[in-house]
Amino acid sequence: xxxxxxxxxxAVDRALSLLEAFRMGDxxxxxxxxxxxxxxxxxxxxxxxxxxxxxxxxxxxxxGTFAIGPKxxxxxxxxxxxxSPADVVQPLLRELASTTGESASFMxxxxxxxxxxxxxxxxxxVRDNLRPGSILPMDKGAAGRVILAFxxxxxxxxxxxxxxxxxxxxxxxxxEVASVCAPVFDAQGVAGALALSGPxxxxxxxxxxxxxxxxxxxxxxxxxxxxxxxxxxxxxxxxGGVPAE
Numbered sequence: 001x002x003x004x005x006x007x008x009x010x011a012v013d014r015a016l017s018l019l020e021a022f023r024m025g026d027x028x029x030x031x032x033x034x035x036x037x038x039x040x041x042x043x044x045x046x047x048x049x050x051x052x053x054x055x056x057x058x059x060x061x062x063x064g065t066f067a068i069g070p071k072x073x074x075x076x077x078x079x080x081x082x083x084s085p086a087d088v089v090q091p092l093l094r095e096l097a098s099t100t101g102e103s104a105s106f107m108x109x110x111x112x113x114x115x116x117x118x119x120x121x122x123x124x125x126v127r128d129n130l131r132p133g134s135i136l137p138m139d140k141g142a143a144g145r146v147i148l149a150f151x152x153x154x155x156x157x158x159x160x161x162x163x164x165x166x167x168x169x170x171x172x173x174x175x176e177v178a179s180v181c182a183p184v185f186d187a188q189g190v191a192g193a194l195a196l197s198g199p200x201x202x203x204x205x206x207x208x209x210x211x212x213x214x215x216x217x218x219x220x221x222x223x224x225x226x227x228x229x230x231x232x233x234x235x236x237x238x239x240g241g242v243p244a245e
Contacts, residue, residue, distance in 0.1 A: 014040055015048050019057060019068070024229070028065035085191075086118065088225035093120040096218045100211055102198040103127050104218075106184070107136070107143045109151075109192070114144050117192065128177045128197050142169035142181035143193040150183050150190045165219075165232055166212050170200050178203035180211045182219040185228030194219045 021037035022029065035042050049066060052058035056071035089106050096104040097120040106118040116134040121127060138144040145167050149158035161167045170178040179197035183190055196211050203211075220233035 028067040092218050102196045105195045107193045142167035143195045146181050146183045146193045182215045185223045186226040
């Protein structure tokens, strides 16, 4: 019985590895290319493909190539209907605030302004004061800039933000308050901005560099959880901290 279960689990693992061989932007893949990417034998792929095609996960074209079938799209729609952004955002904000010791916020754009949608305060006694529902300008502060940078891709003033995928603000809106911010994406594009904020005297170069790593990791995980494309965060970002503007 245990051996049968282990064989079944192994078959599921192989089937999933076959589906995961497909990448964004791919044309239909040949059997040889699927074998190369999945490291499965061609005979194994053909057996798995028959079952996956039967259930709508894979399509075999007339020329012998393979493409993703319609079933994953249906499952994606179900996932989207069940997804509550708060379930994704809030746990990561709590983790970020605990890890860094600074307040973590999630901002969304509303017209010419940005709104603090979710917030987890720093565990420290001295911290900045911002509440969910607070309205802030889009044209001041790092959170506004990272949203604009990725919704206005042709704006040359945001080239550096698009390169590093992060921005820093010091005393731009509130005196003595600094923040490090990164964009978050969902299936439609820019979902908002993730921000770490606190007293400016705690934001020296070394801490900004450390917080940059933390916030980029959290933004990548949040993007994945919201069905966005996390690929932007995978490339190497600027080292040695990010200069304040």
